[in-house]
Amino acid sequence: MAHAFPIRVYYEDTDMAGIVYYANYLKYIERARSDWVRGLGIDQNAMRREDGVVFAVRRVEADYHHPAKFDDELVVNTTVVTVTGARLVMEQKVLRGDELVFSAQVTIVCINDTGQPARLPANIRLMLH
Template structure:
């Protein structure tokens, strides 16, 4: 099941040609992941305070297929591809009116405050499937 996050492209998101600057797609998908986690009922502040665990991006493989422009309404779809003890693999797509503009496979890892890998609590793994 895909999580949807809608956003509008603002002038600040674009370059001189009115096209979304490539790095801003990473910001868009980051926002979508944060909202996805929130809708699952996971409180990231509490996870850090109670378990000492935070999420970090380990890897992103991205394809830029077609440009988004100033004032476009975009939809970021986030779907879970795999969840293991300490790793989550997601597919994220940025779409405009059903057309896929950008797609990324994102690997998220759980890490302890020390920066070392950590196991995700079982209840969180279940929520992410």
């Protein structure tokens, strides 16, 4: 269940050295996850309304392999590593062609409206297995 999301590096994404500012990779992988969830047919607003839960990032373990630069065409590849009742672990890789630029393992959980941990909705767990 892999997902590919294209990204173009804009001037605003870069730092004084002309390379992608390190925190922007987190934005890139977030956009890719949001697009992946939408592509699965998961309506996060309905999930909040009907199930009373939202997704939250619990942990990110990231590695920076090569710098990306202004006007680079990148692709964020997202794959599911593990799904349990309480968490979803995903691997995300940012590539420039075949070159690995950035990689992260992201743990997603659900929280309720008071910020307390909650189980992933059953329909979503089934969809991801």
